[in-house]
Structure formats: structure tokens, C-alpha cells
Amino acid sequence: MRDTLIDIGEVARRTGLAASALRFYERKGLIEAEGRNGLRRVYLPETLDRLALITCARDA
Template identity: 80%
Template sequence: MLLDIGEVAQRSGLAASALRFYERKGLISATGRNGIRRTYEPETLSRLALIACARSAGFTLTEIGRLLHAKPSDDALRERMAEKASELDDRIAQLTRMRDSLRHAASCTHDPLIACPEFKQVVRGTG
């Protein structure tokens, strides 16, 4: 069953204008029209989820377009994906330290909290 642009917008959390923009960029494609409204295959929702994930990982729309049309022989793209994976590892480590620091601070009795040696150690990544 095809989804009209309003349904895709509602389910994906994106504005219809964003969907039309992604279509112009070649990231998604409408299958036709229902009256004046564009229609999409349900798989478009999965593609939009992938686009959102890639954007949050720091990929540009151009890079996402390349990713969506990649072939196994695209060595340059594979290299870029490996670089992004390393960058994400760094971000995950940073966010994990922040999470651990906040968990500690939530029950710490040091005054002020940021003076706590354990808090400082976790934030620096040495704890």
C-alpha cells in the first residue's frame, strides 16, 4: 500500500518540504501521485531512518547520496565510512564519560560537585 506525503511526513517526523527536498537531492523518490499529493513506497520510511541516522553521524547529504547508491567497488566511500566509524567511536567514548560523570554527580556529596576527584577523573577519561 502506498503512503501519501502527509503519512510519510507524519511517520518520519519530517516536514513535507523536507521530503520534497530529499526527493530533489535524489535521496528518496516518489512512486507517483494520488491527486496532487506525492505517494511513496512504505520502504521510504526505512530509507528516511537511514538518512536521519547518517545525518546524526555527521554525513553530509552528498555523502548520504553516495552511500545510498554505493557499489562494493567504491573504495573511496568505504574509506570515508571507516573514518566516520572511528569518529563515532571517539564521540561514543566522550558521551560515555559524560554519562558516567553525571551518574556519579547525581549521588556525590562533594561541595561543589565539580570539585569531586572521581568526577574529574571520569570526565578526563582516566577513571
């Protein structure tokens, strides 16, 4: 399972969101990190789908 986790930098790159936005969404409870890889937060791939929905709602 650990192989399927994506670090915050890669999530930011794939979604076009800033890492600070991801941390903000996490603080607000919209997404959840699965843990850390060293100092970097890591997320499940499903988080990308959730972020797409959040972005769509934000831009509506």
C-alpha cells in the same frame, strides 16, 4: 499495489520530518516518489526505512 502507497503527509507524520524536507530529499535523489494521488506525492513503505537511515546519517 496502489493500496501499499503512503502519501506525503502520512510519511511526514510517521517520520517526524516536514513535507518540505521530503521534497528536498526527493530533489537531491535520496528518495523517489512512486507517483501522485491527486496533487499529493505517494511513496512505497520501504521509503520509511530509507528515511530512517538518512535521518541517522544526518544526525551523526
